[in-house]
Amino acid sequence: MTHPYDVAVLGAGPAGMAAATEAARRGAKVVLLEESPAPGGQVYRAAPPGFVVPPDADRRAGDALRAALAASGAELRLGHRVWGLGGGPLVRQGEAPVPFRIDALPPDGEPVTLEARALVLCAGTHERIIPFPGWTLPGVIGLAAATILLKAQGVLPGRRVVVAGAGPLLYAVAAKLLKAGSEVAAIADLATRGEWARAMPALLARPDLLARGLAWRAALATNGVPVLQAHAVIAAEGVGAVERVRVQPISGGAAESFDCDALCIGHGLVPATEATRVFRAAHRYARESGGWVPVLDADRRVSVPLLYVAGDGGGVRGAAAAPAAGRLAALAALRDLGVLDGRAHARARRRPALEQWRAAQAGQAMARMMALRPALVDAIAPETVVCRCEGVTRAEIETALDDGATEMNQLKQFTRCGMGPCQGRLCGEAAAELVARRVGGRERAGFATGRLPLRPVPMEAVLGEFDYADIPVPAPAPL
Amino acid sequence: MAFDVAIVGAGVMGCSTALHLARAGMRVALLDRGAICREASGVNAGTLTMQMTRAALIPYALRAHEMWLRMAEWCDGGHVLAVACPGLSVAFTEREAAMLEERAKARRAAGAPIELISGGQAMEIEPGLSDRVLLAGHCPIDGFTSAYLTGRAFRPALLNAGVALFENRAVWGVDREAGRFVLETETGPLQAKRIVLAGGVWLEEMAGWLGVRLPIKVLINQLVVTERIRPVMRTVLGVASGLLSLKQYANGTVLIGGGWQGIGDRQRGGLAVRAENFRGNVRLAAHTIPALRDARVVRAWLGLEAETADALPAIGPIPGVDNAWIIGSVHSGYTSGPYFGKLLAQAVAGEAPEMPLFPIDRLLAMEAA
Numbered sequence: 001m002t003h004p005y006d007v008a009v010l011g012a013g014p015a016g017m018a019a020a021t022e023a024a025r026r027g028a029k030v031v032l033l034e035e036s037p038a039p040g041g042q043v044y045r046a047a048p049p050g051f052v053v054p055p056d057a058d059r060r061a062g063d064a065l066r067a068a069l070a071a072s073g074a075e076l077r078l079g080h081r082v083w084g085l086g087g088g089p090l091v092r093q094g095e096a097p098v099p100f101r102i103d104a105l106p107p108d109g110e111p112v113t114l115e116a117r118a119l120v121l122c123a124g125t126h127e128r129i130i131p132f133p134g135w136t137l138p139g140v141i142g143l144a145a146a147t148i149l150l151k152a153q154g155v156l157p158g159r160r161v162v163v164a165g166a167g168p169l170l171y172a173v174a175a176k177l178l179k180a181g182s183e184v185a186a187i188a189d190l191a192t193r194g195e196w197a198r199a200m201p202a203l204l205a206r207p208d209l210l211a212r213g214l215a216w217r218a219a220l221a222t223n224g225v226p227v228l229q230a231h232a233v234i235a236a237e238g239v240g241a242v243e244r245v246r247v248q249p250i251s252g253g254a255a256e257s258f259d260c261d262a263l264c265i266g267h268g269l270v271p272a273t274e275a276t277r278v279f280r281a282a283h284r285y286a287r288e289s290g291g292w293v294p295v296l297d298a299d300r301r302v303s304v305p306l307l308y309v310a311g312d313g314g315g316v317r318g319a320a321a322a323p324a325a326g327r328l329a330a331l332a333a334l335r336d337l338g339v340l341d342g343r344a345h346a347r348a349r350r351r352p353a354l355e356q357w358r359a360a361q362a363g364q365a366m367a368r369m370m371a372l373r374p375a376l377v378d379a380i381a382p383e384t385v386v387c388r389c390e391g392v393t394r395a396e397i398e399t400a401l402d403d404g405a406t407e408m409n410q411l412k413q414f415t416r417c418g419m420g421p422c423q424g425r426l427c428g429e430a431a432a433e434l435v436a437r438r439v440g441g442r443e444r445a446g447f448a449t450g451r452l453p454l455r456p457v458p459m460e461a462v463l464g465e466f467d468y469a470d471i472p473v474p475a476p477a478p479l
Numbered sequence: 480m481a482f483d484v485a486i487v488g489a490g491v492m493g494c495s496t497a498l499h500l501a502r503a504g505m506r507v508a509l510l511d512r513g514a515i516c517r518e519a520s521g522v523n524a525g526t527l528t529m530q531m532t533r534a535a536l537i538p539y540a541l542r543a544h545e546m547w548l549r550m551a552e553w554c555d556g557g558h559v560l561a562v563a564c565p566g567l568s569v570a571f572t573e574r575e576a577a578m579l580e581e582r583a584k585a586r587r588a589a590g591a592p593i594e595l596i597s598g599g600q601a602m603e604i605e606p607g608l609s610d611r612v613l614l615a616g617h618c619p620i621d622g623f624t625s626a627y628l629t630g631r632a633f634r635p636a637l638l639n640a641g642v643a644l645f646e647n648r649a650v651w652g653v654d655r656e657a658g659r660f661v662l663e664t665e666t667g668p669l670q671a672k673r674i675v676l677a678g679g680v681w682l683e684e685m686a687g688w689l690g691v692r693l694p695i696k697v698l699i700n701q702l703v704v705t706e707r708i709r710p711v712m713r714t715v716l717g718v719a720s721g722l723l724s725l726k727q728y729a730n731g732t733v734l735i736g737g738g739w740q741g742i743g744d745r746q747r748g749g750l751a752v753r754a755e756n757f758r759g760n761v762r763l764a765a766h767t768i769p770a771l772r773d774a775r776v777v778r779a780w781l782g783l784e785a786e787t788a789d790a791l792p793a794i795g796p797i798p799g800v801d802n803a804w805i806i807g808s809v810h811s812g813y814t815s816g817p818y819f820g821k822l823l824a825q826a827v828a829g830e831a832p833e834m835p836l837f838p839i840d841r842l843l844a845m846e847a848a
Contacts, residue, residue: 090751093744101754113754280750404634406646410514413521413627416730421706421777449780452752456706456775462761463772468571468611471762472755476720477738477810478790479534479582 004099005031007333008116009074009326010082010275013041014319015311016122017065018326023120024074026334031114032069033080033104039066041124041311042144043319045151053154057212058319065323079107083453083461085278088119089304097305111461118306118333121276122326123313125269125290128429130376131384131394134236135265143169143266150176157182158262162245164188164233165266167370168213173264175216178223185258187220188231188247190267190376191369196229202365206320209362228256232376236263250375268370270429271313277450279304285442288364288371289315291429292447299332299349300325308333316370318363324356377433386434387427389420397431401438407446411435421456424448481659482508482643484827485671487650487685490520491813492806493677494633495820496827498554501640503828508669509642510662512649516630519679522749522782523813524702524736525626526724527561528715529591529618530568530582532811535791537589539834540811543818547624550632550817555639557632559624560729566621567601568593569612569767570719576614579719583616593618607712607768621715623726623734626813645669653688660803673802673827680745680785682793682807689800692846693793693839695808698784699743700736701752703761706777707731711770723763733771735764741781749781786810788845794819795826795838805839 009020012034020032032039038046044062047053055063069076084103091098099115106112127142129135141149141157143165149155150173160183163174174184203210220227228247234255235246245263248255269290273283276294282303283292293315300308308329311322328349335345380386382395392415400414408424408431411417417431418424424431428448435445484500486493489511497509511517527547532540546553547561568583570576583593596604598612637644645664653674654661662669676685683695708731716725723737739756743749757779765771785808787793792809806823809815825832 084754086751086754090742092742093746103754278751280747400631403631404515404646405631406514410517410630413517414631416627419778421775423778452757452779453776456777459705459761459765459774459776460772462758462776463765464758466762468766471759471766473718473720473722473759473763474739476578476722477531477533479585 004115004117005029006116006337006339007118007120007330008033008100008102008114009120009122010102011041011122011124011311012036012039012076013122013124013311013322014044014065015322015326016041016120017069018323019120019122019310019330020074021068021072022327022330023334024072026339028334028337028339030074031077031116032074033077033082033102035079035081037079039069039076039078041319042147045148047152051153053151077104077106080104081455083455083457085275085452085454087115088279088307090279105457105461109461111464118308118337120308120310120326120329120333121313122311123272123275125271125312125316126425128267128270128372129265129426130267130430131380131386132233132235133381133384134238134242136385136388137236137238137242138240139238139242139261140236140263140265143173143264144269146173146264147176150180154180156180157264158260159183160185160260161262161264162186162188162233162258162260163264164245164247166190166268166373167266168366169266171213171216171220174225175219178219178225184220184223184225185260186226186228186247188228188233190230190232190250190373192230195369199365199369202361205358206362209320232379233263233265234379267376268372269312269316271315273313274450274454276302276307276309277447278452278454279307281307283447286315288368290367290371298353300329301332306333306336316363316367317360318366321356321359321363324352324359327352328356372429372433374433377430380430386430387417387420389422390416392417394434397434401435405435406439407444408432408435408448409446412448418448481670481672482506483671484508484673484675485510485660485662485669486675486677487662488677488679488681488807489515489644489646490518490677490679491516491629491816492820493675494637495817496675496677496806496824497642498633498637498640499821499824500827501637501642503824505828507642508645508671509637510645510648510650510664510669512647514630514646515634515644519782519784520629520813520816521627522702522780523626523700524724524734525559525624525813526715526726526736526811527622527624527814528566528717528724529586529621530566530593530616530717531721531724532586532814533791534585534589536809536811536815537586537591539815539818541590543815544620544622546817548622554632555636557634557636559626559628559632561622561624563620563622564714565604566618566715566717567605567608568616568717568719569601569608570614571611571766572613575719579614579616582719591618592620605712605714605716607770609767609769623715625728673804675804675806675823675827677806679807680783682785682805686797686805689797689803691797691800691843693842694788694846696786697745698738698786699741699749700782700784701739701741701756701760701779702782703735703757703779704777705733705771705774708733708774712768716767718763718767723760723767725764725767733774735760737763743781743783745783749783752779752781784812787842789842792819792837793839793842794823795836798840798843
């Protein structure tokens with residue numbers, strides 16, 4: 001193990017890039033770990049080496065952050081999958097906190113363990129998909145997954161695609177699909193026209209985003225794509241893969257069927273809180289921010305000393321608000337480490353604080369539109385699989401609740417819901433809503449205890465090379 | 480109105496005691512600060528093996544093994560997917576082989592049908608086993624459960640038997656008034672003629688309510704589970720030292736345990752795995768079943784195990800306090816849990832238990848000395 005870093009940043013999206021840049025520029029020893037082969041995150045995703053994808057506004061914004069990062073002196077570790085976190089407050093009773101420990105798998109497969117005095121988490125979100133009949137058919141993918149395919153390598157999810165769900169990502173994906181050569185069979189937007197109208201004032205503060213949204217809409221109109229407002233997908237159907245999607249107005253009425261070979265669907269974004277749960281940080285349920293979020297102060301401090309969260313992982317506010325949040329987190333870390341004094345910190349934080357506030361207004365309006373919609377959960381049929389890793393249906397969850405399960409960890413034990421490789425990342429939202437209905441809210445339903453590994457980790461990577469004699473077998477239990 | 484008995488702690492021992500007392504005709508209250516079987520009873524490795532059970536407890540574990548396998552019959556259909564299978568305890572070194580011989584001998588004397596076999600013979604029973612095993616203890620009547628189902632398995636039977644189950648109702652203390660116990664709880668007092676403390680690692684604090692000083696050591700056991708993989712083993716496996724428990728469930732997941740220690744305590748629960756112990760535990764597992772190298776680890780977690788000063792159970796009356804009883808704190812307590820509950824219920828109901836209890840007088844004497 002090397003000398004500890006001052007600051008480790010997890011996740012090289014806009015928040016992470018800005019956090020690492022800010023800390024490194026001010027002289028801290030910084031490491032930035034990222035799972036992808038290039039920095040950028042989901043919105044500002046770069047093409048992998050060897051791929052040429054025409055630049056757009058996102059790519060240019062990402063390039064600016066990437067350039068600043070490269071010039072900052074921060075150590076960039078790409079292709080690193082972080083699976084273990086420890087240290088910090090996770091010590092024996094009465095012991096003082098220790099540096100944070102980060103276990104990661106680099107691209108060459110040789111595991112590394114790093115230490116850092118402060119840890120900035122910029123883990124972003126994962127996508128919420130509320131189950132419906134046929135959601136596990138091949139050809140049904142998330143909106144975020146579609147953006148990865150399109151942005152990273154220009155891959156089309158299908159030739160004729162239905163795009164459905166909620167939030168601005170719908171129109172972004174549909175416009176990109178058209179541009180890349182797919183036919184868009186239809187857009188089914190859960191939001192009503194009224195919801196979009198109410199979001200307008202906040203969007204007017206960001207004319208650039210508004211203009212881009214209008215351009216997307218115009219492109220869809222030019223191509224004659226049916227845009228169905230206040231419509232929900234009620235089923236994906238097909239033999240072996242999706243062949244058609246049935247769509248119905250949320251107020252009820254006749255369903256329409258659209259032939260397609262892919263359905264891109266997303267019901268919003270959920271902050272990734274695996275790491276803050278591991279550290280036992282305080283969390284609160286904030287539906288309009290995407291779900292459970294760590295409790296943060298104005299400088300992005302978590303309830304655990306020297307731990308910070310920036311970007312959508314602390315509550316969905318969008319990519320535009322993320323760099324300022326990243327800088328605030330980095331500045332707070334430097335202040336708490338004693339690198340910056342109180343006055344220097346107060347001066348340095350002024351601008352990012354204002355920028356973050358401004359950008360967050362539009363982000364908040366979009367986050368509201370992407371918040372969980374209870375009607376989708378109501379509509380889950382008893383026989384529909386909710387937990388696809390373990391094949392647990394809604395009916396089985398309801399029976400477990402009848403049998404006395406009262407919170408998420410107990411539901412897991414009663415049904416295995418959330419025990420598979422995704423560890424509840426896919427099913428957790430729907431399952432928690434079903435629990436919440438019985439026990440009076442998501443706060444009571446709780447969330448699964450945070451545990452390692454953060455992602456499934458190959459045994460080989462944990463094992464390393466060893467002799468039997470090297471295993472430090474403790475003293476045996478009494479006979 | 481007073482209950483005939485209040486049981487504090489709804490783990491496997493509290494649940495079994497409650498069920499048997501209710502069926503004996505008592506009005507039973509079962510209280511837990513959390514949900515039923517959500518601590519050690521619901522998160523342990525579910526190993527039903529004689530080869531990790533203390534020799535003195537083998538006769539109890541054999542009876543409990545039978546209870547687990549036939550749980551649906553005595554628990555209104557509730558069950559924990561208990562499976563009977565052969566168990567192997569293996570030795571890789573001469574030192575371990577000597578330990579194995581000594582331990583197998585003592586356990587055999589206590590009634591466990593353990594025979595010593597060569598590495599080659601062990602591979603016939605367990606084809607997935609490493610070819611580096613020198614000697615193995617073979618017990619044909621081991622097995623395992625899915626411990627996470629324990630709460631769900633007990634709950635309907637408890638309610639059917641008329642047990643008043645109070646989950647998420649913490650008890651803060653106990654007073655004695657007019658020959659009755661008054662439990663001070665977060666939703667008001669609860670009265671009972673008798674009290675049974677069944678609080679696992681929290682027994683030390685509970686005994687303190689009755690003025691008894693009973694030190695209880697807390698073990699923070701780590702567990703690791705893989706994703707579903709092809710069948711790689713068909714026995715329940717351990718090593719001579721006892722520091723490995725390994726089994727593959729019908730769904731393909733492999734559970735790796737053995738009592739490697741993590742970070743945690745009574746106040747904070749199981750807080751975090753210790754990286755070096757996590758690695759040591761999985762190395763031991765992969766050394767024993769080499770095919771595990773190809774698996775992925777999905778989750779590691781921790782459970783709190785209680786241990787008395789002599790690492791034997793605390794089951795019996797609380798000296799000096801009439802109508803107060805204690806049950807818990809035993810290595811492999813889950814394995815023997817349902818039977819211990821049945822025994823204590825017999826004693827509380829005024830019958831002679833069919834097997835001797837483990838009164839705590841010996842522990843209190845040690846503490847006083």
